[in-house]
Amino acid sequence: MVKQINDVMPKIAFGGDYNPEQWDENIWLEDAKLMQEAGVNLVSVAIFSWSVIEIEEDQYDFTWLDKVLDILHNHGIGVSLATATASPPAWLSKKYPEVLAVQANGVPLQVGSRQHYSPNSKRFISAVQQLVTKIAERYKSHPALKMWHINNEYACHVAECYSNESLATFRNWLKERYGSIEILNQKWGTNFWSQRYKDWEEIQFPVNLPTFYNPSQKLDYKRFMNDAIFNLYKTEKEILRKITPDVPVFTNFMYEFKPLNYFEWAKELDLVTWDSYPDPREGKPFRHAMHHDLMRSLKNGQPFYLMEQVTSHVNWRDINKTKKPGEMRLWSYSTVARGGDGVMYFQWRQGKAGAEKFHGAMIPHSNDTNSRVYQEVKQLGNELKKLNGIVDARIKARVAIIFDWENWWAVEHEGKPHNKLSYLDQVYQYYQVFYEHNIAVDFVQSTDDLAKYQLVVAPMLYMIRAGEEANLKQFVAQGGTLIVSFFSGIVDAQDHIHLGGYPAPLRELLGITVEEFAPMAENETNTIVMNGEIFITNTWADIIRLEGAQPIATYKENWYQDYAAVTFHRYGKGNTIYVGTNPSTNYLEKLINGILQQLKIEAPHAAPKNVEIVERSRQDTTFLFMLNHNEDPVTISLNENIRYTDCLQGKSVTNRITISGTDVAILTYSNADIS
């Protein structure tokens, strides 16, 4: 049986990607000693090493990797060992060109960068299987091996492939899904525009079309590619599980990443890990905070690892600002606060050649251990040792936001009433209100058991699949509060309209019908009024007919003035709120704060603006994070009934605590104090 991560690593993981093959062997020992000094306890090795391991077909060179793992182990550093399949070697595509992914214009991708393979190439899959088997056999008993890092950032660059082999695979996938061509015709609505198929072989990729695509076909193509790439992962996992049944496996996820349905993937990961690169130009990284919460939610609250972040600045944006002194540390604590049990970097030593040589690292080009960058790394690495007690502690959220990858795919497809809507932006808009008020939020799927939440938010949940409305109804009927925003409940799993008045599956629950959509022009606004107060709204207005609901905000302008913009409806023991427009943030704050008050949902601790407060707790102990994103110090009054200990200072605190600018306090207390 696979071991629990917190058994394998009963401390906060700290380290980074380590690519010793890019350096002379004589630096490896120095690396290990510096790692020790910096508090490193885990490194990811061999992520891009296929071409130096399998130097030609079936010829392997493990000598260098043997040495590296031995050195690391001898210095007490664990290894998250990669399967090295992230980028295939040149000899493979030279010998078997069918492994190359093919672009929409029919031109194959080439070797010279990375990840140029087609996930549908049988030849590629068998090459992967062979390599993974070899590596697993080689290192299955190596004492440094802590976990398996499968591939790397799946689909980061290549989420589509238009090869002939992919097309054949797509047709098989469709056959499996639909059984008969007649059902496919129904599910794709092919009587529209004379698109009817009589044979599977007639089906083409949704690409190189004269105009608007069949949305059902496009959606299935996205599903198919997600599945194809997921199969690659599962192929590797299966081999690893067989050879090393007790070693945890995972791959690393990404930020705002649309192509892969991570909720589905997470079921096959023993540990969720992800790579976080907030752009310092954005200031306080609230969008990354949301992703921490999302990543934690993927496995139902189980802590995740931040597998990559950068010490200073990346090199792949147009302009790559560097994190100010203290920001890297502060943001790392936000990671831990929100459920991170690992804080890792790309990468250990800054590269001297290649496309990422200007990407920051733990050891800079200067190799200078007095450098600001290394000093901050070392400080953090050694501080984190004081926090090991937090491992596997959980976050309790009474609020959940529905997040749905298939919805994301469908709602951002062309041909909508408003084609500049961003699903993520709609989610961010609601999330941000909770974030700024330090209210813990989980992310859920429409089919999840929602009973543990008091408030669920469904922003722009365009797609409602069969049965999902029943789950939402049950949640509300039993006393829950549900907020639904505009353009929700419109289509089914095939992106076909739920006929009978929008949003047909939710009309009864919300007590309304949306008679028409009235998108607004790009700079157009309207105003809405709630309790006599006026707010700006833009982007979209639903023309709502009340069918039981009561208006709680109405439009002031345009031909639909005095129509309801936001409605309230009692359903069973619970309530629903429908927001039929895109109101300003201050409106959403007003609306949601009212709801929170009514539900008695509060932040873990009061705090000044821009102080992030998060709590994680274990059976007996709670860890209270206070992260000061301001440049100036803040002072916070503490609960007089609780005996706090300042974790990093290692001393008790009473009455109040002062936190410097860009600094953090982590207080622990016994759960007995508040019970």
Next chain:
Amino acid sequence: MVKQINDVMPKIAFGGDYNPEQWDENIWLEDAKLMQEAGVNLVSVAIFSWSVIEIEEDQYDFTWLDKVLDILHNHGIGVSLATATASPPAWLSKKYPEVLAVQANGVPLQVGSRQHYSPNSKRFISAVQQLVTKIAERYKSHPALKMWHINNEYACHVAECYSNESLATFRNWLKERYGSIEILNQKWGTNFWSQRYKDWEEIQFPVNLPTFYNPSQKLDYKRFMNDAIFNLYKTEKEILRKITPDVPVFTNFMYEFKPLNYFEWAKELDLVTWDSYPDPREGKPFRHAMHHDLMRSLKNGQPFYLMEQVTSHVNWRDINKTKKPGEMRLWSYSTVARGGDGVMYFQWRQGKAGAEKFHGAMIPHSNDTNSRVYQEVKQLGNELKKLNGIVDARIKARVAIIFDWENWWAVEHEGKPHNKLSYLDQVYQYYQVFYEHNIAVDFVQSTDDLAKYQLVVAPMLYMIRAGEEANLKQFVAQGGTLIVSFFSGIVDAQDHIHLGGYPAPLRELLGITVEEFAPMAENETNTIVMNGEIFITNTWADIIRLEGAQPIATYKENWYQDYAAVTFHRYGKGNTIYVGTNPSTNYLEKLINGILQQLKIEAPHAAPKNVEIVERSRQDTTFLFMLNHNEDPVTISLNENIRYTDCLQGKSVTNRITISGTDVAILTYSNADIS
């Protein structure tokens, strides 16, 4: 002999595209009943039905279409029956890949959207011939059949094809046009840049070139593609004419559509029809009004059908605003006013699947007959019955604007002194002055008989083909007034310069030579002065040498200050005005109003701003349309000598009439009253 449209449909056609194959059969009867209720008398059927009619090669299923036509006929609804060739079925391109159009990069278009065929594929043409023959034979005697709707929006998406078969066809087209390769070399000016050909097989498409194209070659490619697509139309027409000699045929045209020379096409249509989708973000749809006038002009004043419009909002723009209450009705009356004898929609019932499911329709997704959208449709459909007397009534214009598709192709090709000029914008600029003053305008070609007009405007008529200047001279010599704007008369039919001083063919007529072009930078302006009044101008300044003409406006600034910007010249019994710059609208208003006063050309009726006034008349009766585009009501004083009847109210009117905001009045009076 083919029947006149007004014999076939002696009333205003009202209805829309009807796609019953997208719905269960059990809804068809309900459809027909609702159509009756809404006043529908004509529907377009089978436009995208190829794949459900010819279900595989040479196997036909007409059962569903038989039923549909019977139901419609039984409910008194006529059918504009499509030939179903707008989009070929998947089996056709699977079996014969040569039917696919090929993109510039050599990649064929694919099935999955629509209109992916190459017009130059012999295989496609023969498939079309076979299908059209079958359909025509099947329904030639069906009593519902009113007219044939050939294909749909030709070239909407695919106006270019780069297949090998297209290339061979292009070479043959050139052989036919030029006879010898030596003449082609002359006509294309191939001694420039070493482009000389010695063999037809050396000629390639004007595509994938390192830099600027040969403009003569590119122009011929546009002519060739227009001809190729036109041949497709004519192929269908020929079959239909043979099988049903008395049934009118047409295809539907589009808005601002550059690839097809509609003046040429209209000769082969029994009825001009077009699809109008004004963007509600633009407010009053004046550009669509211009297209109504253009469509009416294509067959010398013969009324047209608006074959498609939307009830509410489309789905193919970035943001799709919906028409406000009343706008759809008001704009429909503008259609009728400007020569429309048919008002049709895309489509009857809003689709539940496919790329256009968010495109508005006469029956919305809710199927709710109380919906605003359906109610407005029903109101209009029933109102229009009161206007049947207008059918075939005509509009008398004393002003004409020259509109020329080949000029459009040539003048917007790269490599000009100013490469951001839009031909349409130049035409709009002049048209708008007449539109805002309710002066009726026809559109003409340079070769037309212009004797019936007093004023002709030629905006940016860059291309003057052999003999065209003679026609213009004759018009002026016999007393006409001609306005010509800058960059006119520059090239011949091959896009070769008319040497000898710009604009060589018009110098005598205009009494000027343009010595130099002085385009202005993007935000640069100049001022011109006329009668002591100062106006802004931008974009372009001709440096004019007077050769008989008199300056009527001169520049105030820059090195050409005091040079003439606008000139006047007496020629024979008439006058010419040359506008050598791009003046502000208020200047053009001043200039044109002066000319209109002198020529005693007036609006049919005085009216406040934003009230559109148009007159159509038959032998005995005149229909006076007053369309109030304002949100507030207007009151208009009427001629006391005329006995008006308000058509929609069905009562007589005297002295004055008040029209609500976004409303219309249609008054009729006997022509005897004003004779």
Next chain:
Amino acid sequence: MVKQINDVMPKIAFGGDYNPEQWDENIWLEDAKLMQEAGVNLVSVAIFSWSVIEIEEDQYDFTWLDKVLDILHNHGIGVSLATATASPPAWLSKKYPEVLAVQANGVPLQVGSRQHYSPNSKRFISAVQQLVTKIAERYKSHPALKMWHINNEYACHVAECYSNESLATFRNWLKERYGSIEILNQKWGTNFWSQRYKDWEEIQFPVNLPTFYNPSQKLDYKRFMNDAIFNLYKTEKEILRKITPDVPVFTNFMYEFKPLNYFEWAKELDLVTWDSYPDPREGKPFRHAMHHDLMRSLKNGQPFYLMEQVTSHVNWRDINKTKKPGEMRLWSYSTVARGGDGVMYFQWRQGKAGAEKFHGAMIPHSNDTNSRVYQEVKQLGNELKKLNGIVDARIKARVAIIFDWENWWAVEHEGKPHNKLSYLDQVYQYYQVFYEHNIAVDFVQSTDDLAKYQLVVAPMLYMIRAGEEANLKQFVAQGGTLIVSFFSGIVDAQDHIHLGGYPAPLRELLGITVEEFAPMAENETNTIVMNGEIFITNTWADIIRLEGAQPIATYKENWYQDYAAVTFHRYGKGNTIYVGTNPSTNYLEKLINGILQQLKIEAPHAAPKNVEIVERSRQDTTFLFMLNHNEDPVTISLNENIRYTDCLQGKSVTNRITISGTDVAILTYSNADIS
């Protein structure tokens, strides 16, 4: 032995491209007479004549060219005879499709424009060899032949080719460069991202890659393409040298042209020539002045020819403003002032057909010799005769700017800390200060002997190849002053980091280490203070550690406030200044003026703003150019000790001289007067 240009043309060359094959033969005599009238003494013939010379493979028609050359010679006009290889004829690519260049998507370029050949096609090369041999043999003894004009604007449109033949050639080029695949792996850093090669045949083009390219590979591809095109040139040169050993050869260079390393090319040219098309929208053409200085510097000060300019306006920009009266003449004198011994136009007679028919010429479409354009040409052509004494006169510069094409290629490749940096803009920024103060500047390479300069500037010299730092150190050690700007000295010839602290090769010389890069966001600024005065800076901040240097400006804001922004360091007998940010122009003026004062470097003559002052001198005589770019006249006091002669007026001047707006004075004096 090849003749000196000033022996072949002992006067200022004046004329233009002449394309008689585009016109009827009967105009050629008129052309020659008009040329005489306009002072034309040299024309470029046959640049795009391949298809009318070699009318099919191995069949030549020289009759027309014989006649043209005879007529020209009979009128005293010399010929710069082109090798006609600039664009191959249609029959060549029809018969041998492998001569076509191939685009990144695999689609070959086509005939129909120009320059569609692949420089790596052996078939193309042999066709070139054959043609050039034929032409050279034919005209080797023609008395009109003055020089050979090889091809035309190499790589203007096609600087990349992705054909299979190019790929094979690229692999051979790499084999030659690196000898073994193992060395290539090291030099390309292929252990990064699993990019290791074990066989040359595995190497692909750096194109069609999923994400960031290997920068070393991309850099080598640029080198390879430069070499491939350069080989084409050298192939032609070799033939011409053999057949006509005494006739100078050259090709014409371009403006801001990145793909070709002109410093390398110039070694193989007997004369540097270039084509200058300043955009009149930019006002005073300072960027073109810089290119004059660069072109003069390519052969160590030897005068160049301006081979193409336009009389009025070009036609290939979006908007093509025309030069105001006088500007063409004034800018032509700037050319002569900065080392131009030839002033030529594209083209003699404005074309009537083809892609460039709206490009201005010496004779306009109207053929009107009274036209402004022709009159200005004639005036200039006849004036220049008075300046023949200037031929081969030189410019003495005490300031040099390092300009480096490989650096340009490397520093603008993706993946940098700041990816919106423009190398040219950085060079312009420093150049402009000298230009506005009329300080003569040469351009040099890092390896040049710098001893003759007092001040050398190295803007953003990102790449320092082996040994180059030694040359810079020697220059400073012996008393020179060196200014280096940010992001310099970062990589070696392979674009690999110089490890050990930035900028490793220059740390000792500059007395600093750059600890970190802190790029600024797009609208971010900071301020720096120098001697109590405050200046704006943006784009970039280096975090500098002083290691011997002294700060001369420091930051006022952000977390690095009080850190040094600009530093000064004494090294040997000289000084270095490091500018670690992108300061405003007024700061650079302050900084550089201070340095110039200290070094006692002054303009040749004091002058009001926007008066360009340049001196060229021979052994005995100096030519002092005073170019008034203002619209108003200026008066300039003269040195009382010098006896000036006004060249164009042909009279002596004393005390002061007044120059009209957009006019020029050229004064000569004996060098004895100032010695």
